[in-house]
Amino acid sequence: MNAGTEFAIDVRGLNKHFGPKHVVRDFSLQVRAGEIYGFLGPNGSGKTTSIRMICGLLTPDPGSGSGTCLGYDVLRETAAIKREVGYMTQRFSLWEDLTIRENLNFVARMYGMKHRREAVDGALERLGLQSRANQLSGALSGGWKQRLSLAACLLHQPRLLLLDEPTAGVDPKARRDFWEEIHALAADGLSVLVSTHYMDEAERCHRLAYIAYGKLLATGTAAEVVSSQKLHTYAVTGPNLAYLSTALRALPGVGQVTPFGNTLHVTGQDDSLLRDALAACASDAAYRVEPIESTLEDVFISLMAGATDNFVEQ
Template sequence: MSDDAPVISVRGLTKRFGSRTVVDHVDLTVRRGQIYGFLGPNGSGKTTTIRMLCGLLVPDEGEGTCLGQDIRTQSWAIKQRVGYMTQRFSFYEDLTIAENLDFVARLYALRDRGRRVDGALTRLGLADRRNQLAGSLSGGWKQRLALAACILHEPDLLLLDEPTAGVDPKARRAFWDEIHMLASGGMTVLVSTHYMDEAERCHRIAYLAYGKLMADGTVEEVVKGAGLTTWHVSGPPRRIAALAHNLSARDGVEMVAPFGATLHVSGSDAARLEAAIAPYRAEAELSWSEGEPSLEDAFIHLMEGAEDNFAKAPT
């Protein structure tokens, strides 16, 4: 695979379970060295898509390549070059950190297992805990062990499925610093997340809702593509609470989101939105300013415009 060829290139990727389509004709292109964020609500098809990309599931429709290999016919070759970190901690809790990593090294039949394990322990800051049982680790340290296992065989592609769920902010930041270091060395990363601050650390992002790809691009492109106008209004908490209720019912207001004593008031028609907020602009205790919509604003707007494939499923 040449350096300029996409690491992931799939078209029309589709997966059904019974009568329900959980991934619906998704197109993805991910370049070498990119950190590609995969976002969407629970049940949006993120995990199913990841599993099709690495050969754990066969798509019902669609075609494409991962690491230059056909996702339908060369899944074994793909698996050898991918590091996949699942949502759940999947290592032996009654083995030490080093023993777990040695076990993974044996599964890949790696030469110089000791050197590989020692290198991963050092890189992820686990060397001083190498003899600690995995079951006694906190969430952040379990996350480091899982990432160490993923990179042990020096994969070309990392697939990370909500890797920082339940991890404290300091551990999340350290994790993301390591991801950027890996990407700077040429590794490609596809990571699913619910955290907007993590999405903003990705080179590109995709948003899935109910199996459909709703947006794909840089953070700036996705926010701009949502076509939202947003106003910020701040004031006394009790007045803001009442205002949020009143504005939610007005024509032209599509979203009202409180952030402390400030509201984000958004709509896709700027003129209608301004008309909706006009009666409240003169109130002395309220301070209004036009602002930029946030990534969260854009995603909520996209989600509200998506069709829920679960709601239509037969009981």
């Protein structure tokens, strides 16, 4: 890292078109060194494209912004970036017809590592996979594949980890272990940018960014993101909630109505309109209405609904 660089990632105004599609629009992101940064957004919102631009796999549209990754220019110094970044793809992208050891060994070679044997043995030991080192990686379960991918990314001791939906299709226990490891790595000074769909994972990040349809909509800590959207949420319990939710949705001031088991979360930006709507529909004594804290999920669904889908538009 260049002296005095505070940010692991600092990009401003990046754009990317695929043909006529404007996939990423004026993308700016600052990730501090040693920070776990959550990257959220609906499917097809440009998260993967943004990550690929940061790690030098994709070239941003020319003349549309610039930035640095670990102090290296994302437009010109992609080779240096690749050496110091660990990128874990969304899909398992190690070679299924190589064994676990062969995969790790190959990756180590690609990074030109000097003490390959030791590094691979160390990684196998940390993974607890020494006994299965000669198994084909294609035979591993989803959770193990994910751990192997992470180990492969860490092999060359990167200073920045880019994780693209690392926990998709992984069971809760494996997810928890995975996050524990990420936090331990961050504590050692590694910076992490992780994209995810899971709200509980978003809350485990130091800071967040929300991107939808190529535009960055909110950034900050989880609490900051929640409070910045100034949402009001009420929990409603009572009979016939399905009918109630249809009635509420038709009223002004009601943003989202989301069923959570036996309660209904009703969210809106204008508190007085929201209260009027609830008073109109759920005034019956059978209903209990109480204000609750808005959650990240409420905020994201609200953000998503507010963002225009530029792919549909065009």
